[in-house]
Amino acid sequence: MSRWTSLVVVGDSFAEGVGDPLPDGTFRGWSDLVASQLAARETGLRYANLAVRGRRLDRIVAEQLPVATGMRPDLVCFSAGGNDALRPGFDAADLMARFDRAVGTLAEAGAQVVLFRFPDQSVRLPLPGLLRPRIVAMNEAVSALAGRHGAYVVDLFADPAFGDPALWCQDRLHLGPAGHRRVADHILATLGVAPAPEPARAGTAARRRRRDDARWARSYLGPWLRRRLTGGSSGDTVGAKRPQLTAVEVA
Template sequence: MTGDDPQGRYDSYVALGDSFTEGLSDPGPDGSVRGWADRLAGHLAGHAPGLRYANLAVRGRLLGQVVSEQVPVAARMRPDLVTFCAGGNDLLRPGGDPDALAEALEVAVRRLRGAGAEVVLFTGFDTGRQARMRMLRGKIATYNMHIRALADAHDCRVVDLWPMTVLDDPRAWGEDRLHLGPEGHRRVALRACEVLGVPVAEDWREPWAPAEPRDWVTARRTDLRWAREFLVPWLGRRLRGQSSGDGRTAKRPALSPVVGTPPARCQR
């Protein structure tokens, strides 16, 4: 961290996690995935030119994999700032235990803090308003409680996604309805900036414009296409014991300078 302005000025930043942090459903200009972490890095670089950024997140990763594969690499980089969000894929599985996840998370937090990094943790979304995910609400709430307690114990900041009701709008989500879309990623990046004290011109709380009405037939056709293109393949991978991240590596495996400016407001 630079010394002349402690708020929002970092020399190096590493993002750890799964598809949420990798940036699925937020395509960049070159077709690669972008996401809130890339957007946050752009905001940080606007206040600290020369910021170096790595994103080790890989879609489909379980918390244990993030801890064993990504945390040691990040600790060796000794960055000023680390964002850590993982555990959602574990909770999607029948045996996902939020208490056990919290124990693994604390191991990661201890190591990253020991390497001198400021650590930012993320709570899970409130799925109570999503019919297909409502049954997970209790487990997510329990895990969030652990996350907040760990943050207090180890002096970490928290980006609390649970009360972000602005993300309840379907336009915040991608076509797969599981990952945030461009506008959702933009708002999460702005929320992270707020937590870190990074000045930004936009407000993540900004109300949505009125949505265009859809007739019943169009809505059902959209649901059927979603089931065919996303739900069925996802269920198939679960049955085969496969992950969307099998064979994949980090999109930005080493610290390197951030080029360009934060993406402009999304048109949705």
């Protein structure tokens, strides 16, 4: 097993931990869980989380990558592109070419990079016929480019557990606490420091109901569309939750 002395997390709300709130109003998420578990094995591990909700790939690359590479971390978890895939005019080939260059930048800085094949969110969102091909294209590109950069790939798309609404928030976009825990389990297994999570039980996915869809649209889709129309983002007033490499307290 490799010994890592520093972990940096780069990305958007998925990496920030949105959906897994702590009592003080901040978010924990899979990144904090992974850092805690690694720190229990690697004395002196330092951890930073630069991820900010709502960020698209180009802004992640511009704002977070220079900071991350400047920290010279051993291990970087990098997730981006989900917010891009929700926009009109999405071009998977163009996006993933830029994604590839970003991963190359991290690898050239000496980091071991962890990438993700995302779960299929199209089963819970409008226009699944439009969204699913985008998710599949991004995941296939991640699998292809990972080998060029010697990156780990955490395959969440292949895990049927993520079809269970219990792993997601009511907004259908963000993982809930149980979802973040399962992502952490997958990462630790991919890194070779823990066994693979238990297989999902059959028949966990719940059928969507029209009244649920209507309630969701009023509560979550409407506000999201208003932000898009006004050029706003959920992360406009948010900074990185852990901008410095600091030691991890082991519970």
